[in-house]
Structures are given as C-alpha cells and as structure tokens.
Amino acid sequence: MDAICTVIGSYAPNTRMKSTSCYIISHKRKLLILDVGQFVKEKIVKYICSTKQEIDDITIVISHNHLDHVAGLISLGDFLIKYFPHVFVKIYMSDTSEKYVNWYKMMNKKYGNAFEFKRLDETTVFKFSKYDVSFAKTNHCSGKLKSYATKISDGYNTFVYTSDIASIDDNIKKFVKNADVVMLDAGNPVERRKTLKGYHGKTNEIVSSVLKCNVKSVFLTHLKACFSETDYLNSLNEEDKRSVYIVHEEDVFNIFSSIKSLEIFKIQQSKVLAVV
Numbered sequence: 443m444d445a446i447c448t449v450i451g452s453y454a455p456n457t458r459m460k461s462t463s464c465y466i467i468s469h470k471r472k473l474l475i476l477d478v479g480q481f482v483k484e485k486i487v488k489y490i491c492s493t494k495q496e497i498d499d500i501t502i503v504i505s506h507n508h509l510d511h512v513a514g515l516i517s518l519g520d521f522l523i524k525y526f527p528h529v530f531v532k533i534y535m536s537d538t539s540e541k542y543v544n545w546y547k548m549m550n551k552k553y554g555n556a557f558e559f560k561r562l563d564e565t566t567v568f569k570f571s572k573y574d575v576s577f578a579k580t581n582h583c584s585g586k587l588k589s590y591a592t593k594i595s596d597g598y599n600t601f602v603y604t605s606d607i608a609s610i611d612d613n614i615k616k617f618v619k620n621a622d623v624v625m626l627d628a629g630n631p632v633e634r635r636k637t638l639k640g641y642h643g644k645t646n647e648i649v650s651s652v653l654k655c656n657v658k659s660v661f662l663t664h665l666k667a668c669f670s671e672t673d674y675l676n677s678l679n680e681e682d683k684r685s686v687y688i689v690h691e692e693d694v695f696n697i698f699s700s701i702k703s704l705e706i707f708k709i710q711q712s713k714v715l716a717v718v
C-alpha cells in the first residue's frame with residue numbers, strides 16, 4: 443500500500459475566504475505533514491483522533507514562512523504536547539525571516555525541548571517510512587524568505603508538492619521530471635501576479651511547463667478565492683486539461699494516483715451514494 447494524502451487545507455474559489463495549506467501524508471504508523479497554515483489545527487486534531495492506528499512519529503515540513511503555510515503550527519504544537527507526548531515530532535523549517543518574524547527561532551524557543559527542530563534547505567534529505575524525501579528551492583519569494591518544493595519517491599514513483607511558485611524554472615523542471623503527480627500552486631488563471639507577499643504563476647503557463655517534463659498528472663491546489671474552478675480549467679489548453687485535477691478540501695488519494703484512478707474512485711463513490 444502506497445502513502446495516502448489527505449487534503450486538510452481549504453481552497454474556496456469564488457468566496458472571500460483565504461486559502462490555507464496543509465496536507466497529511468500517511469504511511470503505516472507515520473505521518474508527514476506538509477505545511478500547517480492558519481485555521482487548520484482543528485482539522486488536524488480531528489484527523490489524528492479519527493485515525494484508528496496508533497501514530498509513532500510525525501514529521502512536519504514548512505515550505506515557507508507565510509501565514510497560510512505556517513501559522514497553525516503554534517496551536518498544533520500545544521495540542522501534540524498535551525495529548526500525544528509519546529509521539530516523536532520532528533519539524534523542518536527554514537530559518538529565513540520576513541518582516542522581522544523568524545519562525546524558526548520563535549518555534550525552536552517555544553518547542554525546542556519537546557520537538558526536534560531541523561533547518562530546511564536544498565541539501566535536506568530524509569527517510570519517511572520507505573520513501574526518500576528531498577527538496578528544491580522555488581522562486582515564489584524574492585529577498586530573504588525561501589520557499590521549498592518537496593519530493594517523495596520510492597525509487598519508482600514520485601510525488602512532488604511545489605507549494606507556492608512563480609514559474610517553472612530550470613531548477614524545478616529538473617526536480618519534477620518524470621513525476622507521477624505534481625501538486626502545483628494553481629497560481630492565477632489571468633496573469634502572473636505578485637501578491638503582497640510573493641509571486642504566483644499564470645496557470646496555463648505553469649501547468650504546460652510541468653506537463654512538458656513528462657509528468658503524468660498535475661493536481662492544482664492553492665486556488666485564489668477571486669476565481670472559480672471553471673476559470674482555472676478554462677484557462678488551460680484542451681490537451682493539458684486531461685492531465686489536470688483540482689484538489690478539494692478532504693480529498694484523499696494515493697500520492698502516486700493517476701487522474702484515471704481518481705475518476706474511477708469518484709464513480710465508485712457516486713455509486714455507493716446512489717445505493718445509500
């Protein structure tokens with residue numbers, strides 16, 4: 443059985459809600475949590491409490507220190523110490539700061555005795571269960587703040603989570619090459635745009651660039667609230683559309699899923715619902 447990804451973060455197109463990032467990858471008795479944005483603590487708690495299996499250890503990776511990727515970490519830390527003191531928790535985050543807040547130092551000071559803190563950079567590699575996990579720097583931010591894409595591979599299949607990204611540069615092309623699934627920052631369907639904090643790409647450009655790297659499926663995530671899913675899909679060319687899936691809150695999928703297997707899963711789900 444391959445690792446399973448549960449989408450915890452929320453993306454609410456066409457609303458005023460802000461998107462927030464969090465994905466839980468589980469394999470056997472281990473969890474790898476990619477990003478812990480604001481407002482996700484309750485959902486992570488619900489996930490952990492509903493897991494039938496005991497959890498031995500939790501590895502948390504913060505791709506970059508924007509609030510929609512890191513702000514839930516404080517309350518999650520308090521919860522883990524109180525209710526899961528026996529679980530081994532390791533946290534990878536970069537020590538770069540923005541606007542005078544150095545999350546690495548702040549979190550290390552608060553939780554340094556309870557959790558193991560590791561600095562995240564391009565040379566970071568570790569094992570998560572049977573998988574190799576590695577990282578590449580993306581061009582989401584300029585200046586001091588750094589953002590990293592995460593790769594999970596079992597030697598045959600590969601899953602990449604880009605987190606926020608401005609464009610697919612040569613570094614990322616190499617990183618995603620031949621991947622089964624790239625979970626990609628959906629960016630902006632109209633134009634490449636700089637928000638207050640960082641850059642996000644133009645959807646059709648970044649999707650096409652990723653698919654040209656022999657990637658089988660692109661899962662779009664981190665949709666912007668001012669656009670609908672249709673806006674995103676309509677911005678893609680017909681051929682690319684067939685390899686693209688839009689991720690929703692509470693989606694659960696095998697990290698190496700093909701679009702086809704997801705469609706079969708959906709059909710099975712609707713049959714079950716029809717019977718019920």
Ligand SMILES: [Zn+2]
Pocket residue numbers: 506508582606639640
């Ligand atoms: Zn960001």
Ligand SMILES: [Zn+2]
Pocket residue numbers: 463508510511606664
């Ligand atoms: Zn973001």
